[in-house]
Amino acid sequence: MTSTLQREIKQSRPFNSLEQEAMLSIERTSALLLHRTAETFKPFGITQTQYNVLRILRGAGSDGLCRNDIRERLISQVPDVTRLLDRMEEAGLIVRERDAADRRVVTTRITKQGLTLLDQVAEPVLASHRRALGHMSATQLESLLELLSLARATP
Numbered sequence: 001m002t003s004t005l006q007r008e009i010k011q012s013r014p015f016n017s018l019e020q021e022a023m024l025s026i027e028r029t030s031a032l033l034l035h036r037t038a039e040t041f042k043p044f045g046i047t048q049t050q051y052n053v054l055r056i057l058r059g060a061g062s063d064g065l066c067r068n069d070i071r072e073r074l075i076s077q078v079p080d081v082t083r084l085l086d087r088m089e090e091a092g093l094i095v096r097e098r099d100a101a102d103r104r105v106v107t108t109r110i111t112k113q114g115l116t117l118l119d120q121v122a123e124p125v126l127a128s129h130r131r132a133l134g135h136m137s138a139t140q141l142e143s144l145l146e147l148l149s150l151a152r153a154t155p
Helices: 004-008 018-044 048-063 067-073 081-090 112-133 138-152
Strands: 094-098 106-110
Touching (some): 048 067, 048 081, 048 106, 067 106
């Protein structure tokens, strides 16, 4: 019997294992959802990762965070957080300050412009989430969350 994923990707041969099919299904789902999300952010001139940084910094409040703390909290890992922060600072979304006592410490904070952008993008992001997953019941979403958490828990 041909699986849904096999039909979607037009694959005639069966997968080597259920694990392989599950991994490919996760990757396919992620790619489709990420593309839709990227389209949501495009009119605002930011990426999903930049949005994630802004949310992290808003949560940090006036204390801000250092680069490594931001990197550890990101949903998607990026190879060069410094360059990401450089672009965001150039856009006026964040500011960075060197600590006077220890010049190695650089604190990053969200600007008013960054907070305004988060406010502007809030409803389109929620609408995007509803479009992507709103057809699922609360019970189905809870099951999905539990299964995804289990998949991330490597033995």
